[in-house]
Amino acid sequence: MFDPLTSTYSFSCPHGRDARVPLSAFRSLERLPGAAHPAVYRISFACSCGGEHPGLVSHDDLDWAPLGLRAGGTFRNLMTSLDDPLAAELVEVVAARIGAGEWPWSFYCFLEGRPRPVTPSAFALIAPGGRSLGLAVRCPACAAVSVNLVSRAHLDVPFWNDVRVGVVDHVFGEDALRAIDEFRAELDSARFDERRLDLEP
Ligand SMILES: [Zn+2]
Ligand SMILES: [Zn+2]
Structure with a gap:
């Protein structure tokens, strides 16, 4: 499922293409109801064939395998x-x-006004835009959804952590996460403030 040598996840492509993708190629992540041990996430990913396909990832593969x-x-x-x-x-x-005091992944919680450590299972949507990615994160501490602009390495390289990230200046509603097209449209019109991601040790 996850290959530690290439840091990619393997999925199947309906067009028979090689579907090995890094975390930054994920587009949406949603925890499936039911299956608790281990939890399973339904994801969609951007494939090398140009399409977007669904896949399933276990909680362990999502949060621990990249480490x-x-x-x-x-x-x-x-x-x-x-x-x-x-x-x-x-x-x-x-x-x-x-x-x-280092953490494999982090994000800036807009509602709390502070950086927070996080794991990939808290990511909800990832939308590419130019050289960065719009990342919607459900805060593990306060449950509010914040959107950060991050680099690919911020997602794909554990412990990388961008020094500064763009932060959309409002909290996103749950409904904004249901439709990835609406999320992309909202990202295009959103204002970003720059915030530092230093976590308190
Ligand atoms: Zn494909
Ligand atoms: Zn928070």
């Missing part, structure tokens, strides 16, 4: 000369970075 936390294999621990599982080592690396 390499499901990577198989072992590595030689030079301290102990033993082969340790790779994922266990990565958990330590990721935990250390998060403990030091």
Whole structure:
């Protein structure tokens, strides 16, 4: 499903094209009701064939696989000369970075007026526009929907975090998230303020 070497997700394309895409090619994400363990998300993605197709992603693949936390294999621990599982080592690396105040993904919550750590399962819509992406995020803390303008790397490279992001100067309603075309239209007419994304350690 997620390939840690290329940081892409594999889906099927009805036109038989190679449908391996990074997170930034996702266009909409919605948690399916029911299936709680593990939760499953219905997504749509922009395919290399030019179309947009649906796909399903588990919560683990969405939030943890990009951090390499499901990577198989072992590595030689030079301290102990033993082969340790790779994922266990990565958990330590990721935990250390998060403990030091870094977060794999972040966004600026307009309602709270502050940056917040986030994971991809809180993303609702992604719309490309020029060199950046409009990203609608459902805040894990206050549940309000904010829209940030971010780089592709901000989504595709964990711990990248753009220093500054554009923030639409109003909260988006749930209905704005239901139709991606309306979201794109609203993005085109929206005003963006620039905000810094430094998270408090
Ligand atoms: Zn396709
Ligand atoms: Zn918030």
